[in-house]
Every structure is written in C-alpha cells, then in structure tokens.
Amino acid sequence: MTRTLGVVMDPIEKINPKKDTTLVLLLAAQQQGWQLMYMEQSWLAIENGEATASMAPLEVYDDPESWFKLDERRQEPLASLDAIIMRKDPPFDSEYIYTTYILEAAERLGTLVVNKPQSLRDCNEKVFATLFPECSPPLLVSRDPKQLKAFRQLHDDVVYKPLDGMGGTAVFRVRPDDPNLSVIIEMLTQHGQQTIMAQKFIPDISNGDKRILMVDGEPIPYCLARIPAKGELRGNLAAGGSGVVRPLSDRDRWIAAQIGPVLKDKGILFAGLDVIGDYLTEINITSPTCAREINREQDTDIGGKLMDAIAKRLS
Structure with a gap:
C-alpha cells in the first residue's frame, strides 16, 4: 500500500538543490515509494474544525537544473496524509506557531507530524540546550543588564546572542577590554525588554x-x-x-x-x-x-x- 507524505516548506523553486536538506529527505521518501504532497505555510487552514490544505502532488529529481515537478493543487484534509514533515525555515514567529496549531489538529486524527508540533513550540533551540548543563558551557539566559554584565566579568571572554536568531545573526563576542559591552546588551535586550543568551566563549x-x-x-x-x-x-x-x-x-x-x-x-x-x-x-x-x-x-x-x-x- 502506497503511503502519502506531506511536506510543509519554503517555496521549492527558491531552494538551493545542491545543498538543501529538505530535498534530500524528499528524494529518499520518493525512492522508498512514498507519494509526495507539497504545501506552503500559507496554504494551510482549519475549516469547521478540520485541518485542511491546498496541496499539490510532487515529484523530485536529483538534478540541480530541474529538481521538481508539481501537479495541480487540490484542497484536502491534512488527516488524509499518513505523515507530514514540517520543514518551514525560521523565523519562529506567530505565523509559525499558528502553523503548529493546524498541524496539531491533523496529528489528533492520526497523522504523524515530524517534528511533533508541541515540541516545535516548546523547545526553543537555544533554551532547549540548557536542559543538559552537563553538556553545555557556562551560560546565562536573562534580560537583566546587570546579570549579563556580571556574567562577562565572571567569565572574561563571552558570547551574547538572541534566542530567536538563525544562521549566526546578531552573535557578538565580548572580550574583557571591549568598550561596546553596554551598547551590545542594550541592543540585543532592547533596553532590558528582550531575553537573550550569554555563553562563555569556546576557543x-x-x-x-x-x-x-x-x-x-x-x-x-x-x-x-x-x-x-x-x-x-x-x-x-x-x-x-x-x-x-x-x-x-x-x-x-x-x-x-x-x-x-x-x-x-x-x-x-x-x-x-x-x-x-x-x-x-x-x-x-x-x-x-x-x-x-x-x-x-x-x-x-x-x-x-x-x-x-x-x-x-x-x-
């Protein structure tokens, strides 16, 4: 029996096929006989309590010049899919959270969602790591400028970064003699209104x-x-x-x-x-x-x- 895999992702025509991990996953699924259904985040909805999407049958190819083919979109219940992989890139914003609610409605009816929508909401990628202090460097999660400055004083060479960043954006290293400490903390915390992470610098x-x-x-x-x-x-x-x-x-x-x-x-x-x-x-x-x-x-x-x-x- 053929199983159907849905994928929620950024526009497939804009990916870099030479390095895109989602394409790797879809190629593997297709090779194993899965039927693929393509969705973008804005195509998902809840209608009268039922999670639905405008989804398009998808074929993928390991060809950097022509890596996909989409058939005509059709409106279907998400629960008609055996599994869905959620591969929408951050930012992790309100729209991302709303998407997890829709996927969770399908999950309740038996569709396997990878990764689990509740965990996508619960496990901030930086804060999640703090569950494993035995694996982590000295760190601090705070928005208190005094605490953040004291952390630098304690550990000399530190890194400050936002909790919702990706791709290394807005990551700052602060050495003991750096005169920009205050302005970096002010900018990242928005004058104490936004929580950030500080970590001891790892050479x-x-x-x-x-x-x-x-x-x-x-x-x-x-x-x-x-x-x-x-x-x-x-x-x-x-x-x-x-x-x-x-x-x-x-x-x-x-x-x-x-x-x-x-x-x-x-x-x-x-x-x-x-x-x-x-x-x-x-x-x-x-x-x-x-x-x-x-x-x-x-x-x-x-x-x-x-x-x-x-x-x-x-x-």
Missing part, C-alpha cells in the same frame, strides 16, 4: 562548529564541522563558513547519548546538535540542515534513515 570554534544530525534519537556517525572564515567568529555556512565532514568524537557520541532519549520522548525524529569543542551550544529542531553535505562524502543515507524511522512509527 575551539576555530576548529569548527559541528552539526551532529540525530534521527530518532540516534546520531549519524559523521558530522559537518563548519569552519569560520578568516577573521570571523561564526562558523555558520550562511555566515561564510566552510564545511568539513568528520567522524564523531567520543565526546560527541556521549553528548548525543544524553540528548537522544529526550528527543525520542518529545517526538523529535530529526534534530541537529551544534557542538563546539566539547560543548553543546544549541539543539536545532525546526529545520535541521547539512544532510546533503554529509551524504555527499559519506554513505550515510540520512533521508533514508529518517523515512525508516517514520515508517516504523506508523507501523
């Missing part, structure tokens, strides 16, 4: 910000170390970093072992751990990336593993 960032992909609580055995460009703090590929595929270290595997059971318990089948040196810094669950880069160098079949995990949950 190992020069060796890369490692993205470890987790499928159903288990780590892929290779990670992508994102190396900062010369003169840069951030290793994010979106900020100009370069990626190097590496095997997981013993410490990486230990960190993954602490987090994996919690991910499974929360219905988070696909996640990306960000690890610098020996420390967990973030847990990405909204739209983890880097599968294409890792698959390209190692026979990891990340998309196939995720589809196997989804099929296991359905059966």
